[in-house]
Amino acid sequence: MNVTHASPPDRPRTRIWPATLLIVFAALAVLAVIWRVDTAPRTDDAYAYADTIGVSPEVGGKIVNLAVRDNQAVKQGDLLFEIDPRPYRYALQRAQAALAQLDAQIPLTQRSVNAQNYSASAAKAAVLRAQAAAKQTSDTLARMEPLIAKGYVSADELDRARTAQRSAQAELDAARSQSQEAQAAVSGVEALVAQRGVLEADIANARLNLEYATVRAPFDGRIAGLKTSVGQYVSAQKPVFTLIDTRHWYVIANFRENELTHIRPGTRATVYLMSNTGQRFDGTVDSIGFGVDPQDGGESANGLPNIQRSINWVHVAQRFPVKIRVEAPNADLFRVGTSAVAVLRTTRDASDADASHPGAPS
Numbered sequence: 001m002n003v004t005h006a007s008p009p010d011r012p013r014t015r016i017w018p019a020t021l022l023i024v025f026a027a028l029a030v031l032a033v034i035w036r037v038d039t040a041p042r043t044d045d046a047y048a049y050a051d052t053i054g055v056s057p058e059v060g061g062k063i064v065n066l067a068v069r070d071n072q073a074v075k076q077g078d079l080l081f082e083i084d085p086r087p088y089r090y091a092l093q094r095a096q097a098a099l100a101q102l103d104a105q106i107p108l109t110q111r112s113v114n115a116q117n118y119s120a121s122a123a124k125a126a127v128l129r130a131q132a133a134a135k136q137t138s139d140t141l142a143r144m145e146p147l148i149a150k151g152y153v154s155a156d157e158l159d160r161a162r163t164a165q166r167s168a169q170a171e172l173d174a175a176r177s178q179s180q181e182a183q184a185a186v187s188g189v190e191a192l193v194a195q196r197g198v199l200e201a202d203i204a205n206a207r208l209n210l211e212y213a214t215v216r217a218p219f220d221g222r223i224a225g226l227k228t229s230v231g232q233y234v235s236a237q238k239p240v241f242t243l244i245d246t247r248h249w250y251v252i253a254n255f256r257e258n259e260l261t262h263i264r265p266g267t268r269a270t271v272y273l274m275s276n277t278g279q280r281f282d283g284t285v286d287s288i289g290f291g292v293d294p295q296d297g298g299e300s301a302n303g304l305p306n307i308q309r310s311i312n313w314v315h316v317a318q319r320f321p322v323k324i325r326v327e328a329p330n331a332d333l334f335r336v337g338t339s340a341v342a343v344l345r346t347t348r349d350a351s352d353a354d355a356s357h358p359g360a361p362s
Contacts, residue, residue: 040343040344040345040346041255041259041263041343041344041346042341042342042343042344043253043254043255043341043342044274044339044340044341045253045254045319046251046252046253046254046271046339046340046341046342047251047252047337047338047339047340048249048250048251048273048334048335048336048337048338048340049249049250049251049252049323049336049337050244050245050246050248050249050250050334050336051244051245051248052224052242052243052244052245052336053218053242053243053245054239054241054242054243055080055215055239055240055241055242055243056234056236056237056238056239056240057083057212057213057215057234057236057237057240058209058212058236058237059083059088059209059212059213059236060083060233060234060235060236061083061084061087061088061213061233061234062083062084062231062232062233062234063081063082063083063084063228063229063230063231063232063233063234063240064082064083064084064085064230065079065081065082065230066081066228066229066230067079067080067081067082068080068081068223068226069223069226070223070224070225070226070227070241071222071223071224071226072222072223073220073221073222073223073246073331074217074220074221074222074223074243075217075220076217076218076219076220077216077217078216078217079214079215079216080215080216080217080223081215081240082213082214082215083212083213083214083215083234084213085210085213085214088206088209088210088212088213089210091206091209091210092203092206092207092209092210094206095199095202095203095206096203098199098202099196099199099200099203102192102195102196102199103196105192106192106193106196109192126175127172127175127176129175130168130171130172130174130175130176131172133168133171133172134165134168134169134171134172136168137161137164137165137167137168137169138165138168138169140161140164140165144161217243218243219243219245219247220245220246220247221243221244221245221246221247222243222244222246223241223242223243223244224241224242224243224244224336225241225242226240226241227241228240228241244336246331246334248325249325249326249329249334250286250323250324250325250326251269251271251283251323251324251326251340251342252321252322252323252324253269253271253321253322253324253340253342253344254319254320254321254322255319255320255322255344256317256318256319257317257318257319257320258317260288260320260322262346263285263288263322263344263346264285264288265284265285265286265287265288266284266285267284267285267344267345267346268282268283268284268344268345269282269283269284269285269324269342269343269344269345270282270283270342270343270345271283271324271326271340271341271342271343272340272341273333273334273338273339273340274338274339274340274341275333275335275338275339276333277341279330279333281326281327281328281329281330282326282327282328283324283325283326283327284324284325284327285322285323285324285325285344286323286324286325287322287323288320288321288322288323289305289320289321289322289323290320291305292305292318292319292320292321293305305321322342322344324342
C-alpha cells in the first residue's frame with residue numbers, strides 16, 4: 001500500500017515578501033527624501049529681517065518735541081523729533097546781519113576809494129608841475145652861470161636863480177612824497193567782496209543747521225529702541241533710536257553647504273513665521289552668503305555672519321545664509337528676529353543636467 005504524504009507549505013518564501021517590500025519601500029522613501037531635499041530644500045534655521053538705521057541728528061541740542069513713541073509706525077516725511085532751534089536761528093540771524101552790514105559798507109568803501117584815486121591823480125599832476133618848474137629853474141641857472149664872468153648877469157641875479165632852482169627841487173621832492181602817500185592810501189573793495197562770499201556760505205550753513213534741528217523719517221518704518229524723552233540732550237551723529245525699514249522684508253535662512261548647489265538669486269521660495277504658521281508667504285532668493293565665521297578655533301573673520309553649528313563635536317556641514325525677499329509681507333506679523341521656516345523650489349538648468357551626465361554630447 002502506497003501512502004502519499006502532502007508537502008508542507010513554502011513558509012520561508014512567504015516570509016521573504018514582506019521583508020522585500022519593506023526594503024523597497026524604505027529605498028523609495030530614501031530616494032524621495034533625497035529628491036525632496038535636492039529640489040525643495042527646507043530649513044527652520046531662519047528668521048525675519050529688515051534693514052535698519054540709527055536715527056541720529058546732524059546737530060546737537062535738547063529735544064523740545066518728541067513726536068513718536070516706541071514701536072510706532074511712521075511714514076516717510078513724518079516728524080520724529082525736534083531739537084531746540086534757537087541757537088541755530090540766532091546763528092542764522094547773526095550771519096544775515098553781518099552780510100547786511102557788509103553790503104552797506106561796500107558802497108561807502110567804494111566812494112572812499114574813488115576819493116583816494118582822485119587825490120592820487122591830483123598828486124601825480126602836482127609832481128608833473130613840480131618837475132616842469134624844477135627843469136625850468138635848472139635850465140635858467142645853467143644859462144646864467146657862464147654869463148656872470150662876462151658881466152652880463154649880476155651876482156644878485158645869479159643868487160636868485162640858484163634859490164629858485166633849489167626851491168623848485170624842494171617842491172618837486174614834496175610833490176613826489178605826497179604822490180607816494182596818496183597812492184599808498186588807495187585801497188580796493190576786492191577784499192570786502194571776497195568777505196561777502198564767506199558770509200553767504202555762513203548763512204547757507206546756518207540755514208542748513210536750522211533745518212537739521214527738525215528730524216523727519218527718511219522712509220516708511222517702525223520705531224524701535226526709543227529710550228529717551230523731551231529735555232534729553234542729544235549729540236550730533238549719535239543715534240537716538242532705531243528705525244526699521246518696513247518697505248522690504250526678508251527671511252534669512254541658513255542652509256547647509258551641500259544644499260546650495262541649485263540655489264541662486266531668483267529661486268522661488270515659500271516662507272512662514274513660527275508666530276503664525278497658518279499664513280504662507282511667497283518670495284524669491286535675493287542673494288546667497290559667500291562667507292561665514294568658520295569657528296575653527298582660529299581668529300574670527302571680522303564682519304562675517306556667525307552661524308552656530310548644531311553639533312560641535314562632529315564634523316557637520318557648514319551653513320550659509322540665504323537672503324529671501326518676501327513679496328507680500330503681513331505688516332502685523334513680521335518682526336525683526338521672528339523665527340521662520342523657508343522652503344525653496346529649485347530647478348536644474350541645462351548646465352546642471354550636462355554636469356550630471358558626463359557622457360552627454362556637448
